[in-house]
Each structure stands twice: as structure tokens, then as C-alpha cells.
Amino acid sequence: MxxxxxxxxxxxxxxxxxxxxxxxxxxxxxxxxxxxxxxxxxxxxxxxxxxxxxxxxxxxxxxxxxxxxxxxxxxxxxxxxxxxxxxxxxxxxxxxxxxxxxxxxxxxxxLARGAVLKRPVLSSWSAVIDYCRAAMAFEEKEQFRILFLDKKNAVIADEVQQTGTVDHTPVYPREVVKRALELSATALILVHNHPSGDPTPSRADVTMTKQIVDVAGPLGIAVHDHIIIGRDGHASLKGLRLM
The missing domain is CATH 1.10.150 (DNA polymerase; domain 1)
Structure with a gap:
């Protein structure tokens, strides 16, 4: 049939x-x-x-x-x-x-966060970027996120410290360092997003990073990098030699 x-x-x-x-x-x-x-x-x-x-x-x-x-x-x-x-x-x-x-x-x-937490981030940098992009690239407001690291540069905490407007997030360096001390962190990776899509660092981004480095350094807390996430990619202040 x-x-x-x-x-x-x-x-x-x-x-x-x-x-x-x-x-x-x-x-x-x-x-x-x-x-x-x-x-x-x-x-x-x-x-x-x-x-x-x-x-x-x-x-x-x-x-x-x-x-x-x-x-x-x-x-x-x-x-x-x-x-x-x-x-x-x-x-x-x-x-x-x-x-x-x-x-x-x-x-x-x-899933992306699982590839980052409790692992040495400096040897898995691409996973850090992937996680930050998954978490922040398409947010409509600026967020300031901090990855807190231990002596082995493993992530012990990942926190959004501030959420701002479409083009500004207030960041208080002493609050950043205070939280690092509470967590016994010895290093930080700073991350924030640009909802405009363009990850190019602004003058304010560079100034704010320097202020955090200046407060954290004397207390033995290193700032490894400040990553800016956008829809069109990311920028590293360390890679651009802006810190």
C-alpha cells in the first residue's frame, strides 16, 4: 500500500x-x-x-x-x-x-560562573571574560561588579556592588576595600558594563580605577585589572596600560 x-x-x-x-x-x-x-x-x-x-x-x-x-x-x-x-x-x-x-x-x-568560581582566574582568563559577558553585556543599566580573589588568585566571591543609570555607576573606593577586607581577599578584578555597547574606557573609569588602586595597595590588596563589558566586546584597562 x-x-x-x-x-x-x-x-x-x-x-x-x-x-x-x-x-x-x-x-x-x-x-x-x-x-x-x-x-x-x-x-x-x-x-x-x-x-x-x-x-x-x-x-x-x-x-x-x-x-x-x-x-x-x-x-x-x-x-x-x-x-x-x-x-x-x-x-x-x-x-x-x-x-x-x-x-x-x-x-x-x-554555567559560566561555574567555570570561574574557585579556580585560578589568571590561568583561565577567557572563562572570566565569558562569564562577565554572560552576566552583564546586555544589561540596560550600568553595574559595578567585583571578583574577590584569594592568595591563589581563585575567586572566593563575586558581587555586584552598585547599580547605576544608563551611563554612570557611583563607586566608593573605601567601600570596595572594606568589603575585600571582610572577605579576606588579597586581590580584586573590577568589572563594569557600558549599556551603550562600546567598551572603550572613559576618563572617569580610569580615574576611579586609580583611586581604588591607591586605597587598596597600602593594605596589601592588589587590583589585577578593570574590565569593561559591552555588547560589542570588552576592554581591559591593564591591557590598554591605563592602570
């Missing part, structure tokens, strides 16, 4: 429309199989977005929505890093799906 029509092909004449599976059913399975066969690096951002949305939004063609999200926010990482309220306002997303995307973002940050 001949097989019936494939799920992704038009039904033969006379076949009731209700008996024909929607075209996206076959598409979902093919995309899952391709992901399994070729791996995530060969999958476009909008396709990865589709895969994430499949279990959240059943019985719907999600390719247009996935492409819309990537076009509106810029990339897969920027979609899941976007504020929950902004995601919920996208037609077809809503509060429930927006919350699930933020859960995915939290999981990504936790």
Missing part, C-alpha cells in the same frame, strides 16, 4: 485538511535532527531561538517569531539577556514565555 503524504507536502486532492499535519511539525523534527547531527555551532541564531521556543509554544510556526526576536534584539544572547518586561511585550511571547527565557538566561550565567 503506498504511503500517505509527507507531513511537509500538500495533501493529495480529496484529502481532508484536518487530516494533514501542519507543515511546521515536520520542520520542528528536521531542525532537532540537524542540531543533533551538526551541533550548535552550525545552527543560526534564529534556529536556536526556534529550538528554545518549541516546548514553550506548541502548535505554531515559530520561524517568523524567532527571526523577529533576533532582528529586534540583535542576537540570541541579546534576546535572552533582554529585560523580562520588554520580552513580554513582544507579540507572540507574553509573560509566561518571557519568564522561561529569563530562566534560560539565569542558567547560562550559572
Amino acid at each position: 503506498p504511503d500517505g503524504p509527507a507531513p511537509d507536502r500538500p495533501a493529495d486532492a480529496g484529502t481532508p485538511a484536518s487530516a494533514v499535519p501542519p507543515h511546521y511539525v515536520g520542520h520542528r523534527e528536521r531542525l532537532r535532527q540537524r542540531f543533533s547531527a551538526v551541533g550548535p555551532e552550525a545552527i543560526a541564531d534564529y534556529e536556536l531561538m526556534e529550538l528554545v521556543l518549541f516546548p514553550l509554544i506548541p502548535q505554531k510556526d515559530l520561524k517568523p517569531l524567532a527571526k523577529q526576536l533576533i532582528a529586534e534584539f540583535g542576537s540570541f544572547a541579546e534576546v535572552i539577556g533582554a529585560p523580562e518586561a520588554r520580552l513580554a511585550r513582544v507579540k507572540g511571547i507574553g509573560p509566561k514565555v518571557a519568564l522561561n527565557l529569563k530562566i534560560l538566561h539565569a542558567a547560562a550565567k550559572r
Whole structure:
């Protein structure tokens, strides 16, 4: 007996429309199989977005929505890093799906953080950068984060000390050093983000870093670097010889 029509092909004449599976059913399975066969690096951002949305939004063609999200926010990482309220306002997303995307973002940050905590950061610098980008690159307000290190340069604490506006975060050098002493930290890595996307250090960034170095140094606390995170990359004040 001949097989019936494939799920992704038009039904033969006379076949009731209700008996024909929607075209996206076959598409979902093919995309899952391709992901399994070729791996995530060969999958476009909008396709990865589709895969994430499949279990959240059943019985719907999600390719247009996935492409819309990537076009509106810029990339897969920027979609899941976007504020929950902004995601919920996208037609077809809503509060429930927006919350699930933020859960995915939290999981990504936790995974990146696990590659950093209690490990010597100076020998795993790329993991530090990956974690900082996952945690801060797509925030809409400036955050000032500190990685506190022990004598072996392993991270013993990771804290957001201040959250500011879109272009400024108040930082108090004595509070930074006070917290380092409370944690018995012997070194620091300073990190903050530029919501504008451009990680180029400002004059204020350089001045603030010098103030922290001047307060921390006499107490035996080293400042290894000040990293600025942006959507377009990162900048190291040490690498730029600005500290």
C-alpha cells in the first residue's frame, strides 16, 4: 500500500485538511535532527531561538517569531539577556514565555560562573571574560561588579556592588576595600558594563580605577585589572596600560 503524504507536502486532492499535519511539525523534527547531527555551532541564531521556543509554544510556526526576536534584539544572547518586561511585550511571547527565557538566561550565567568560581582566574582568563559577558553585556543599566580573589588568585566571591543609570555607576573606593577586607581577599578584578555597547574606557573609569588602586595597595590588596563589558566586546584597562 503506498504511503500517505509527507507531513511537509500538500495533501493529495480529496484529502481532508484536518487530516494533514501542519507543515511546521515536520520542520520542528528536521531542525532537532540537524542540531543533533551538526551541533550548535552550525545552527543560526534564529534556529536556536526556534529550538528554545518549541516546548514553550506548541502548535505554531515559530520561524517568523524567532527571526523577529533576533532582528529586534540583535542576537540570541541579546534576546535572552533582554529585560523580562520588554520580552513580554513582544507579540507572540507574553509573560509566561518571557519568564522561561529569563530562566534560560539565569542558567547560562550559572554555567559560566561555574567555570570561574574557585579556580585560578589568571590561568583561565577567557572563562572570566565569558562569564562577565554572560552576566552583564546586555544589561540596560550600568553595574559595578567585583571578583574577590584569594592568595591563589581563585575567586572566593563575586558581587555586584552598585547599580547605576544608563551611563554612570557611583563607586566608593573605601567601600570596595572594606568589603575585600571582610572577605579576606588579597586581590580584586573590577568589572563594569557600558549599556551603550562600546567598551572603550572613559576618563572617569580610569580615574576611579586609580583611586581604588591607591586605597587598596597600602593594605596589601592588589587590583589585577578593570574590565569593561559591552555588547560589542570588552576592554581591559591593564591591557590598554591605563592602570
